[in-house]
Amino acid sequence: MTIYGAEVVLLIVLLSYSGIPCLAKVYTVGDSSGWSLGVDYKTWTSDKTFKVGDTLSFNYGSSHTVSEVSSSDYDGCSAGNAIASYTSGPTNIALNTTGTHYFICGVASHCSGGMKVSVSVSGGGGGGSGSGSSAPSGTTKPTPTPPTGTTTPASSAAFSPAVPLVFGLVLFIFKLVVS
Numbered sequence: 126m127t128i129y130g131a132e133v134v135l136l137i138v139l140l141s142y143s144g145i146p147c148l149a150k151v152y153t154v155g156d157s158s159g160w161s162l163g164v165d166y167k168t169w170t171s172d173k174t175f176k177v178g179d180t181l182s183f184n185y186g187s188s189h190t191v192s193e194v195s196s197s198d199y200d201g202c203s204a205g206n207a208i209a210s211y212t213s214g215p216t217n218i219a220l221n222t223t224g225t226h227y228f229i230c231g232v233a234s235h236c237s238g239g240m241k242v243s244v245s246v247s248g249g250g251g252g253g254s255g256s257g258s259s260a261p262s263g264t265t266k267p268t269p270t271p272p273t274g275t276t277t278p279a280s281s282a283a284f285s286p287a288v289p290l291v292f293g294l295v296l297f298i299f300k301l302v303v304s
C-alpha cells in the first residue's frame with residue numbers, strides 16, 4: 126500500500142503549509158457580556174490581535190446600536206456621520222481593511238458611558254506575497270510562518286514550533302510505509 130501511504134504524507138505536508146495561521150476568527154465583542162454598558166472594551170481588545178478577514182460579532186438588544194465611525198467621531202462620540210450603522214443585533218462586521226476601525230453605540234450618552242471599541246487590524250497571515258522584510262511588532266504569542274518554498278529563510282530562528290512536529294509525523298509515516 127505504498128500509494129496510499131504517499132497520499133497520507135502528501136496530505137500532511139499540504140496541511141502543514143495551508144492551515145491554522147490562515148484561519149479567520151470571529152470575535153464576540155465583550156465576550157459573554159456582549160455589546161452593552163458597563164463593559165471595558167479597552168481591556169477586551171488588549172489581548173487580541175485582529176487581522177484582515179476576521180469578524181466582529183456584536184450581541185445587543187433593541188436598546189443599543191452599532192455605528193462604525195471615523196477616528197474623530199469616535200473621540201467625540203458622534204454617530205451623525207457614521208460610515209455604517211446597525212440597529213438590530215446580533216451584527217457581524219467583517220474587518221476587510223487594515224488600519225484602526227472605530228465602533229460606538231449611537232444611543233445618546235452610551236458612547237461616553239463606555240460603549241465604544243476600536244480595533245487595530247493588520248494584514249492577513251499566510252499571504253506570502255510580501256517583501257519578507259516586515260517583522261511583527263508587539264505580538265506576545267508566536268505566529269507560525271509557513272515556508273513559501275521559493276525563498277530561503279535568512280535564519281532558522283524563525284522556525285515555527287509546529288514544523289519539527291510535522292516533519293516528525295511525516296518521518297514516522299514514511300517509516301511505516303517503508304517497513
Ligand SMILES: [Cu+2]
Nearest residue numbers: 189230232235
Ligand atoms: Cu448603547
